[in-house]
Amino acid sequence: MWYVLRVEKPDDSVRVAKAMTRSLPTPPTKPRPKTESAFAANWVKQLGNIQFLIVSIGTIVFFTLFLVTGNTMAISVRERTSELAVVKAIGFSDRAVLFFVLAESLAIALIGGVIGLLSALLLIPVLAKALSGLLPNLILSPTMLASGLLVALLVGLGQRATSGLGAMHMARCECPQEV
Numbered sequence: 001m002w003y004v005l006r007v008e009k010p011d012d013s014v015r016v017a018k019a020m021t022r023s024l025p026t027p028p029t030k031p032r033p034k035t036e037s038a039f040a041a042n043w044v045k046q047l048g049n050i051q052f053l054i055v056s057i058g059t060i061v062f063f064t065l066f067l068v069t070g071n072t073m074a075i076s077v078r079e080r081t082s083e084l085a086v087v088k089a090i091g092f093s094d095r096a097v098l099f100f101v102l103a104e105s106l107a108i109a110l111i112g113g114v115i116g117l118l119s120a121l122l123l124i125p126v127l128a129k130a131l132s133g134l135l136p137n138l139i140l141s142p143t144m145l146a147s148g149l150l151v152a153l154l155v156g157l158g159q160r161a162t163s164g165l166g167a168m169h170m171a172r173c174e175c176p177q178e179v
Contacts, residue, residue: 069155073105102157109156113149
């Protein structure tokens with residue numbers, strides 16, 4: 001159980017807390033006056049090490065998305081083997097095929113990253129208002145936005161690089177041999 005008191009001047013908080021403690025009847029447990037920020041910090045501590053939980057869950061989600069993205073990219077290239085073979089047959093080099101596959105992947109990753117980051121920009125203020133001080137402030141800095149975009153591009157590039165190398169090889173295998 002707790003009481004919430006608002007004071008006009010923050011400097012009066014200590015004086016009001018002491019007066020409140022003296023005026024209350026002696027309960028089985030001693031009243032402990034706290035500021036709102038100390039109360040919120042104490043409440044968050046009760047939930048455990050939130051930073052560790054967030055980092056752990058984020059890492060697991062990132063790893064899972066990395067695997068799913070890689071699988072999707074590999075299937076995409078595998079299904080388009082004949083198209084890539086035609087591109088090779090009309091004279092495009094292995095590097096050009098790899099560039100096409102990587103460019104497509106980076107475009108998809110960039111679009112997905114921008115949509116995700118714009119969603120975060122729109123939803124974080126709504127979430128912060130809904131929590132109304134129960135958790136520390138949620139901030140999405142320009143550095144975090146740049147990092148998110150970089151991670152999206154690295155995932156797109158990293159996952160498609162292996163698929164693109166496989167596409168070069170598959171396209172080479174599909175082309176008819178000259179006699």
